[in-house]
Amino acid sequence: MNAILTAMHTRRSCRAYQATMPPRDMLEQIAKAGSYAASGRGKQSPVIVVVTDKETRDQLSSMNARFLGVSSDPFYGAPCLMVVLAEKTIPTYLYDGSLVMGNLMLAAHALGLGSCWIHRAKEEFACPEGQRLLKQWGLIGDYEGIGHCVLGYPMGEMPAPQARKPDYIRFV
């Protein structure tokens, strides 16, 4: 069985993480894989911000929790994350950024890490606090948050893949 197809079938969203930080080299490999996602007309509208700084990670978690309306950690204890944003002036930006997220999640799985797409990046980086972070990160431009890919070593066993809905695929 092709290793790539197997990786796709077995990847699951991970919702419990160990506190251990994955090595920098592993994060670099994952981010690089993300950057190689296809983009509309090859314009590479997305950017990837790898967050390993604990203070920034916690700040993003708090912001995310506020938009979700909870006080728990929406990042499930993951020690690090990658924020994907994309240049809104490029018509395909939302599709482009999503493809980056897909590569990040699959690359993480390929290297033995758990990951999960956490939404509300759009709201987070549209608010003044998020806009200040973008400025601090040197991101000047009209960026929209696409998603957070939280990352880390899974806590416990990963669940088996969920069954696919029966009418997912049809041939014509």
Added chain:
Amino acid sequence: MNAILTAMHTRRSCRAYQATMPPRDMLEQIAKAGSYAASGRGKQSPVIVVVTDKETRDQLSSMNARFLGVSSDPFYGAPCLMVVLAEKTIPTYLYDGSLVMGNLMLAAHALGLGSCWIHRAKEEFACPEGQRLLKQWGLIGDYEGIGHCVLGYPMGEMPAPQARKPDYIRFV
């Protein structure tokens, strides 16, 4: 080097295809890989329509050409394609559908096929002709076209990966 990361680095959009139809089994494997993409809250908002019927393929190509404002084949001669649509009532549908497209393109590459995301599926399936096709395919619901993944054996050599922009990734 991890096979999955290598596949991500070497995948390119293919813009010239041989007329030969890939075997049904290969298309089934690719569509299955697509269906295993992550989706918001595991709701599986997308569907995949595998088009091998020449008449339907040509009809979609003509519709697409009209929206693009050309008379050439926007599918680059690819003998088949997969249309990804997603249920608009699910808030994450656009991100979900894009992840399916990403899996399709990478799975195709893993099996030695070329592929390319062709846009304008949104416009195509919003117009009366597209709406009729959805009905014909048994797709009842509020579906939006996410993309066409055109597929086939590449004609000639695939180009080397394009360089990534220098500021694609930053660490904080």
